[in-house]
Amino acid sequence: MDAYGHVNNVVHLRYLEEARIDFMFRVAGEAVGSSEDGSEDEPPFKTGAVVARHEIDYLRPLFHRYEPVTVETWVTKLNAASVTLTYEIKDGGKVYVRAETVIVPYDLKKERPRRLTAGERAFLEDYFDDSAAAPPRFR
Template sequence: MRHIYRCPLRWADMDAYGHVNNVVFLRYLEEARIDFLFRPEKDFQQGSVVARHEIDYKRQLVHRHTPVDIELWVTQIRAASFTIAYEVKDPDQIYVTASTVIVPFDFTQQRPRRITAQEREFLEEYRDDVDEVVAA
């Protein structure tokens, strides 16, 4: 299964050429990741940190008033980290492919932690390592 986030484009996201600025795409990925992981019914409320981002820009995204889709899925689950892959796209074209390695984190003890059984079960629902876009 994959998660889809409808990401609004903002006027301030543009660069001088009228395209969405490359750095803004990282914020779009963050918004999609938060929408995916931090829903009230899920267990990622304990916290997590980003260990790595990898992003490939495929084509320019011009500012518009309609949202762009960010499709994401889990490609790898380890004992204390997991990888999310993304496509920022419209039905007929892909603007960005990316991946993020995420580490569950215990902010009370200030250290990484292992993925819980409940978190693993949730992540497995969205696992699709066959179609991994970017190797992390």
């Protein structure tokens, strides 16, 4: 927390990171099924993904406490080689933070960006909602 008892701006980034990791690995991993040929699909983002950009609007101070907050996450932009996740950090119906993160799929072995796989795109499309996007300044 900061000197005023607010959740520090860096901690907000950590909240977003925890939500993003849960979404891209646990939720995406649970969505993996079998292909038409009977083989198992590779888990989404297994070969890697990197954060290319964060944008955060702090709408009101969030005071430090021990109760959890809610981080809602959805996809607002889906390109061939990037995805934009939008978030709201909420508590008790109030929105404290709106943010966006641009994620780039990455080939860790080749050390370079790559395109989304068909499985990744299919998973992300299930969470696509640009009508619920944050204000136009994020676009």
